Amino acid sequence: MLNVYTDKKFIEKHSKGEKFPLIYALLFDERDEFPEIKNYYQLVESIDEAEVAFLPFSWNYYLNKGLQTEAERFIDECHAKNLKVLTYISGDQGVMPVNKNVYVFRNSGYKSKKLRNQISFPAFFKDPLVHYIKKENHQVRVKAAKPVIGFVGQATPNLLKAAKDIGFIMYRNLKFHLGKTRLEPQQWFAAPFMRYKYLKRLEKHTDIKTNIIYRERYRAGVRKNRSVDKTTYEFYENINDSDYIFNLRGAGNFSVRFYQTLAMGRIPVLVDTDCLLPLEGIIDWTKHCIRIPQGKEHEMEQRLVAFHEHLTQEKFEQIQKANRKLWEEYLTLTTFFARIHDLLKNDEI
Numbered sequence: 400m401l402n403v404y405t406d407k408k409f410i411e412k413h414s415k416g417e418k419f420p421l422i423y424a425l426l427f428d429e430r431d432e433f434p435e436i437k438n439y440y441q442l443v444e445s446i447d448e449a450e451v452a453f454l455p456f457s458w459n460y461y462l463n464k465g466l467q468t469e470a471e472r473f474i475d476e477c478h479a480k481n482l483k484v485l486t487y488i489s490g491d492q493g494v495m496p497v498n499k500n501v502y503v504f505r506n507s508g509y510k511s512k513k514l515r516n517q518i519s520f521p522a523f524f525k526d527p528l529v530h531y532i533k534k535e536n537h538q539v540r541v542k543a544a545k546p547v548i549g550f551v552g553q554a555t556p557n558l559l560k561a562a563k564d565i566g567f568i569m570y571r572n573l574k575f576h577l578g579k580t581r582l583e584p585q586q587w588f589a590a591p592f593m594r595y596k597y598l599k600r601l602e603k604h605t606d607i608k609t610n611i612i613y614r615e616r617y618r619a620g621v622r623k624n625r626s627v628d629k630t631t632y633e634f635y636e637n638i639n640d641s642d643y644i645f646n647l648r649g650a651g652n653f654s655v656r657f658y659q660t661l662a663m664g665r666i667p668v669l670v671d672t673d674c675l676l677p678l679e680g681i682i683d684w685t686k687h688c689i690r691i692p693q694g695k696e697h698e699m700e701q702r703l704v705a706f707h708e709h710l711t712q713e714k715f716e717q718i719q720k721a722n723r724k725l726w727e728e729y730l731t732l733t734t735f736f737a738r739i740h741d742l743l744k745n746d747e748i
Contacts, residue, residue, distance in 0.1 A: 401740055403440045404449030404482065406473045409456075413464075416456040419487040419504075420523060421736050435733050439740040451743055452477040457489040458496050458503075462581045467497045474498050483748070491651025492571070492582040502748060507651035509586075510675040518739075518748070519675040521730045522655040527662055531635040539664070540642050542715040546707035548601055548668060549610040549641025551634045552656070553649075554594035557615075561589035588672070590649050597670065597699065598645060604700045610641045638663045642715075643689070643703065648672050658730055661687065664723035668703055670696055678729060678738060687722050 405422055418426075424433040425442055443449050454461075454470060461470040470486075477484045478500065488494060488505035496503055502516045528534055540547075565587045572584040595613070602609045612633070638644055644660040647670045654674075660667040667688040676684055684690060689706050691699050710718075728734050742748045 400438065401440050401743060402443045402448050402450045404443055404446050404452045404477065405455045406469075407442075407444075407455075409469060409473070413456065413460075413466075416460045416464075417489050418456055419453050419485075420520075420732055422453055422455045424732060424736075433733050436736060439737050446476065446480055446482070449477075449480070449482055452482045452484045454484060454486040454501070457487045458494050459489050459581075462494050462497070471498060474501060483743070490582075491649065492585060493651070494581045495583060507653045508675055509652055509673040511673050513675055517675070519677045519679075520735060521658045521677050522653070523732045523735075524655070524659065524662075526731075527635045527638075527659065531632055532639050532663070537639055537664070539716045539719050542707075542710060542712045543608070543642075545606055545608045546643055546703055547608045547610055547641050548643040548645055548703065549637045549665075550594075550598060550645040551612040551614070551637040552594065553591045553614045553616060554598055554611075555591045555613065555615050556595050557592070561592035564589040564591070585652075586672075588648070590647065594645075594647050597647065597696070601645065601700060601703075604704070606704045607700060610637060611645075612637060635659070635663065638665050641665060642707070643668050646670065648674070657688075658726065661722045661726040661730065664719045666718055666722065668699065670699065677735065681738065682725065682729060687718070687725055 403421075403425070410416075410418075410422075410426070421436070421440065424436045425440060428434075428436075446452075452473075454473060458470070461467050474484050484501040486496060486501045486503050488496070488503055491507055493505055493507055496514075499514070502518060503514055504518050504520045506520065506522055508517065508519070525531075528537055568585050568587055571580060571582060574580040575582060575584050598609070598611050598613070601607055602611065638660060643666045644656065646654045646657045646660065646667045648654055652672055652674060654669070657667050657669060668691065669688050670691050671693055673693060676682070689702060691702060695702075729738060739748065
């Protein structure tokens with residue numbers, strides 16, 4: 400178990416701020432969703448008892464609220480005690496940390512622009528086999544002659560929307576360079592338009608069976624909880640009824656769908672846009688997904704068909720089971736931070 404120090408006084412003053420996920424699990428888990436996390440970490444009151452420190456809120460919160468001096472004060476206090484400080488960047492775009500001598504966890508970002516101490520971590524969500532798909536309705540897929548690839552989400556040929564998406568990115572990037580925003584510049588990328596382009600290619604391929612539901616807007620534009628749940632059920636049912644799931648980044652350079660696919664025991668087809676996946680030194684991602692490298696997007700259909708054709712039924716089943724197990728053992732909030740615990744204990748972070 401690791402003794403963790405955090406800035407509790409700051410948390411008391413800013414209880415509504417966006418918390419580091421581990422700090423949330425340790426201090427604010429009122430529904431007891433993460434009971435096992437306390438087998439790995441315990442919060443201590445005194446910095447002298449600590450083995451590691453966590454900045455309690457996201458860098459986004461400190462910078463947006465003009466509280467970076469508070470973050471620096473905490474970091475300096477911890478570094479004076481030779482403690483590693485782990486921090487968090489939230490959101491699709493992210494911000495640049497003020498202090499470069501800390502460890503930074505984030506979902507998005509570009510592998511080619513990775514910070515020295517940046518650690519990619521997965522998206523966290525409810526277990527779909529507990530909340531959305533009955534286990535008796537979830538079976539290991541039998542290998543058919545053609546691969547079945549699914550997708551539910553925002554994908555549209557609307558050129559006006561694509562122009563608006565790129566224009567907004569250009570505007571935000573300009574604001575960054577003018578010092579008007581702290582959100583990091585992004586590559587010009589109209590995700591819904593590009594998804595539509597790739598999905599239509601998959602539909603046209605005679606050796607691929609598709610299971611695709613196009614949405615004009617995110618979650619079909621619904622906002623109320625009951626409607627959101629309905630679209631979530633449809634989303635997971637689509638994954639359940641497919642062998643492979645198409646994955647392409649959204650507003651940020653990462654895909655929540657990628658991890659949801661693994662949680663469902665299906666195989667992601669990831670269009671790699673300079674992505675940084677979690678625990679790359681520990682997980683051999685080539686065993687769990689079809690990763691289409693940048694510059695090779697035109698080979699997606701060929702790679703999918705070849706991958707499927709070379710699988711035996713036994714191997715096909717093994718990958719599905721291995722993907723579900725990977726999510727359970729490495730990619731939930733508890734199991735991911737259990738791995739981080741081990742790396743910290745072994746001084747590998």
